[in-house]
Amino acid sequence: MAEQREFFFRRLHSLLGVVPIGIFLVQHLFINHLAVYGEEAFNAAAGIMHQLPFVLVLETLVIYLPILFHAILGVYIVFTSRYSTRRYGFFRNWMFALQRFTGIVLVIFIAWHVFETRVQVGLGNVDVNYSLMEGILSSTPMFWFYVVGVLSAVFHFANGLWSFLVTWGITQTPKSQRISTYVCLIVFLAVGYLGIRSLLAFAYGI
Amino acid sequence: MAEQSKVTFIITRQDGPDAAPYEETFEIPYRQNMNVISALMEIRKNPVNSKGEQTTPVMWDMNCLEEVCGACSMVINGTARQSCAALVDQLEQPIRLEPMSTFPIVRDLIVDRERMFDALKQVKAWIPIDGTYDLGPGPRMPENKRQWAYELSKCMTCGVCLEACPNVNDSSNFIGPAAISQARLFNAHPTGEMNASERLNGLMEAGGIDGCGNSQNCVQVCPKGIPLTTSIAAMNRATNIQAFKNFFGSDTAL
Ligand code: HEM
Ligand code: SF4
Ligand code: FES
Numbered sequence: 001m002a003e004q005r006e007f008f009f010r011r012l013h014s015l016l017g018v019v020p021i022g023i024f025l026v027q028h029l030f031i032n033h034l035a036v037y038g039e040e041a042f043n044a045a046a047g048i049m050h051q052l053p054f055v056l057v058l059e060t061l062v063i064y065l066p067i068l069f070h071a072i073l074g075v076y077i078v079f080t081s082r083y084s085t086r087r088y089g090f091f092r093n094w095m096f097a098l099q100r101f102t103g104i105v106l107v108i109f110i111a112w113h114v115f116e117t118r119v120q121v122g123l124g125n126v127d128v129n130y131s132l133m134e135g136i137l138s139s140t141p142m143f144w145f146y147v148v149g150v151l152s153a154v155f156h157f158a159n160g161l162w163s164f165l166v167t168w169g170i171t172q173t174p175k176s177q178r179i180s181t182y183v184c185l186i187v188f189l190a191v192g193y194l195g196i197r198s199l200l201a202f203a204y205g206i
Numbered sequence: 207m208a209e210q211s212k213v214t215f216i217i218t219r220q221d222g223p224d225a226a227p228y229e230e231t232f233e234i235p236y237r238q239n240m241n242v243i244s245a246l247m248e249i250r251k252n253p254v255n256s257k258g259e260q261t262t263p264v265m266w267d268m269n270c271l272e273e274v275c276g277a278c279s280m281v282i283n284g285t286a287r288q289s290c291a292a293l294v295d296q297l298e299q300p301i302r303l304e305p306m307s308t309f310p311i312v313r314d315l316i317v318d319r320e321r322m323f324d325a326l327k328q329v330k331a332w333i334p335i336d337g338t339y340d341l342g343p344g345p346r347m348p349e350n351k352r353q354w355a356y357e358l359s360k361c362m363t364c365g366v367c368l369e370a371c372p373n374v375n376d377s378s379n380f381i382g383p384a385a386i387s388q389a390r391l392f393n394a395h396p397t398g399e400m401n402a403s404e405r406l407n408g409l410m411e412a413g414g415i416d417g418c419g420n421s422q423n424c425v426q427v428c429p430k431g432i433p434l435t436t437s438i439a440a441m442n443r444a445t446n447i448q449a450f451k452n453f454f455g456s457d458t459a460l
Contacts, residue, residue: 008449082373092420092421093422097421099419167442
């Protein structure tokens with residue numbers, strides 16, 4: 001069994017990408033979208049999340065450790081591929097390369113984002129609320145940094161969902177894989193809308 | 207094209223496994239219906255490069271000359287394919303020939319595909335029927351299954367799918383798509399099925415099926431049109447189930 005450790009780690013990596021990290025991402029952008037309905041709506045929802053009992057334990061088990069594992073193994077995976085989109089310009093080969101490229105963007109984005117929000121809250125420097133995000137996103141470069149970060153996360157999740165279905169042997173035939181491409185495109189558009197819409201609400205109040 | 211009297215080849219050569227690669231250009235007389243191998247034979251007959259210098263003949267590998275053995279694979283104008291089935295009339299000139307870079311180079315266009323045979327050993331891609339007495343006729347196979355299994359059996363271990371795979375390279379130990387599909391072939395066979403879990407466990411060993419990242423280049427380039435990505439997904443499902451059986455225990459675990 002010892003020689004099957006690699007298999008186990010890769011399957012765990014795949015699973016964690018969807019459960020819990022993917023679910024967390026959708027939940028996170030869904031709550032953020034409440035910003036569209038005004039400052040009070042967002043603050044109320046963010047407050048509930050923040051005041052959950054055992055919040056630090058929950059965050060560690062459901063978010064930090066899974067992302068840390070997924071990110072570290074992910075970076076290793078990124079650097080063991082030989083990218084070939086110039087020679088083999090097929091659609092799936094591009095998705096393969098983009099999945100890895102967005103993974104690297106996410107390492108940078110998530111580190112920055114967590115430092116700016118959760119770490120600062122933990123240090124008692126700021127509070128999680130509407131005005132925190134408003135302050136960050138009112139700077140145009142930061143706004144675009146967040147647009148790139150959010151779209152990368154959503155792409156990585158949606159395309160990851162597609163390959164998750166293959167990794168777990170759910171979609172096998174070319175036809176089912178084609179249909180799941182369209183389903184994942186809809187996931188990308190829907191979750192991407194939530195993300196971008198809330199960024200606009202924070203930054204421009206629209 | 208037919209009027210042209212010369213064909214130009216730019217060939218990436220290498221004198222030995224550890225020698226530095228270099229390019230050499232050859233101009234050879236055009237004949238009708240030439241394939242790349244007949245052009246290489248022409249160079250062998252008269253090994254003089256385009257500068258008029260005497261050189262060593264270009265080395266390549268071949269066997270069947272009808273696209274069933276897989277020995278003659280090389281990268282032709284940027285695409286890995288069989289040189290015996292590559293017709294000069296259908297290729298843009300100058301024609302560039304390179305060895306498949308995924309494999310260790312033996313000399314010039316000859317590569318060592320041993321890793322593919324090691325991979326077949328890892329997944330036990332055969333049916334053990336040797337014994338001391340006649341086992342009698344094997345069980346019959348359903349016709350619809352035979353039809354798709356026949357497609358998988360066309361694999362000639364040519365290496366084109368490994369060459370196209372971004373995850374088969376020096377920094378990864380991934381066995382590549384061909385052996386995964388072969389494990390599926392032998393697991394589909396009614397007699398081979400009796401050792402199915404051994405092949406699945408081979409697929410779960412280091413360098414096994416988890417190395418696939420779903421770029422799906424393999425299925426696009428396979429000269430035999432083998433549904434490699436369907437095989438990979440099917441083996442993904444089968445290895446996951448096998449892993450559960452191994453861990454939680456079951457009489458069919460091993
Ligand atoms: C923090 C930086 C991250 C890095 C470096 C990273 C890297 C990767 C890589 C390289 C893969 C491809 C694995 C493969 O195909 O074998 C992958 C797959 C995946 N990632 Fe990430 N990722 C990161 C963050 C995330 C996040 C935040 C999510 C959730 C939204 C996520 C969800 C997924 C999913 C669902 C898959 C597909 C799993 C599969 O192919 O079965 N990843 N990740
Ligand atoms: S699966 Fe196709 S491309 Fe790969 S080795 Fe077999 S015949 Fe060649
Ligand atoms: S010589 Fe056998 S495939 Fe070309």
